[in-house]
């Protein structure tokens with residue numbers, strides 16, 4: 001009040017007054033957040049789990065700050081201290097996020113049923129089922145189309161006068177994956193629509209940016225302030241999630257109208273969703289849409305929600321993986337020729353097929369090493385305790401606690417990997433030659449958690 005009276009008394013001209021009011025609002029907002037952090041942190045935290053630092057007032061605020069500006073660094077500090085146990089760190093302005101480090105405890109978490117520790121409810125559990133039941137059976141139909149999409153994107157590369165590529169490694173990786181991934185998500189026509197592809201990439205960047213901005217809003221205020229704050233922070237930028245979402249929805253609506261027409265034709269759903277049917281386009285959107293209509297699984301807007309989430313899960317992770325691999329190839333060009341020789345030799349024998357992918361053992365090892373050192377997130381296998389979760393060491397976590405595994409630091413730990421910080425593209429081929437099992441890219445274990453663990457790992 002005093003501030004407003006001061007301004008309205010005419011001592012300050014409007015521009016300065018507006019700035020002062022804004023500063024005042026920010027200071028008040030900051031004080032409310034700091035106070036609520038201190039009050040709620042001790043209430044929400046699991047009292048029997050150690051914090052990375054102490055629980056003194058200043059330490060609590062510092063941990064929240066560190067989590068915001070350098071989450072992976074805070075997790076590393078925790079892993080170094082508590083690698084033979086577990087520890088607690090902040091999560092979106094609250095405590096109640098427990099990181100499990102000890103292999104035996106990770107195994108217990110893996111074997112805990114979803115009724116006690118469920119995956120975060122970001123995606124309806126029917127979707128993984130629908131995709132598992134269909135994508136896998138159609139892999140042989142995907143591979144040639146994806147290969148074609150990659151070649152189309154390679155042809156779009158441009159170079160300046162000094163032969164330098166004008167597209168960044170990140171942009172290129174995302175473009176390749178957005179195009180090839182869209183083949184699988186929405187079919188060939190949209191996978192060649194430049195407006196759609198641009199919106200796919202910008203929507204994903206927007207989701208990442210918006211999630212970060214959401215960290216600044218306390219959980220209880222999210223439903224009132226979250227939408228506005230993320231809109232304000234991203235409007236007019238490349239991360240304008242709302243603008244790109246509108247474009248995506250326009251294309252989804254048009255595609256869904258075509259599905260509806262086809263389904264209305266006599267014999268339109270002649271195979272009743274039979275995944276073995278080979279006359280249908282291989283499109284995840286179509287399966288989700290038909291599944292919702294035939295089995296009354298979701299409303300249309302829920303199908304769209306699933307599509308947007310799945311697009312993120314698909315394209316962000318795979319794009320990040322390709323980016324990591326391209327960056328390593330640029331850093332260590334000596335890998336290029338042997339990997340190229342392998343791909344050419346295998347393609348000459350098998351063509352662009354599923355068996356061909358299984359034969360590329362050097363490439364598989366190289367990609368696994370890239371993923372080991374550059375996973376898309378520092379924590380993997382997120383779960384939320386539905387009920388109290390008790391571990392064999394007697395530790396009980398409160399319902400509502402978030403649980404995760406520090407995969408990025410486990411994968412850089414000398415407990416599991418010799419010379420862990422050094423990139424060795426043939427590390428896993430050598431392990432296989434020495435008789436180890438679980439050495440291919442998609443094999444998971446307590447030392448390799450890039451794809452999560454247990455029934456939810458993909």
Ligand code: HEM
Nearest residue numbers: 119128313314317318321381382450451452453456457458
């Ligand atoms: C390099 C590529 C990828 C990485 C690193 C990755 C990573 C992950 C991780 C860590 C999880 C959580 C697992 C857990 O909670 O234990 C997950 C779940 C999931 N991923 Fe991926 N993923 C990748 C590619 C894909 C692709 C291509 C798709 C879509 C076709 C996809 C769809 C999903 C879905 C639907 C889930 C939820 C599964 C469930 O809750 O049961 N992911 N992924």
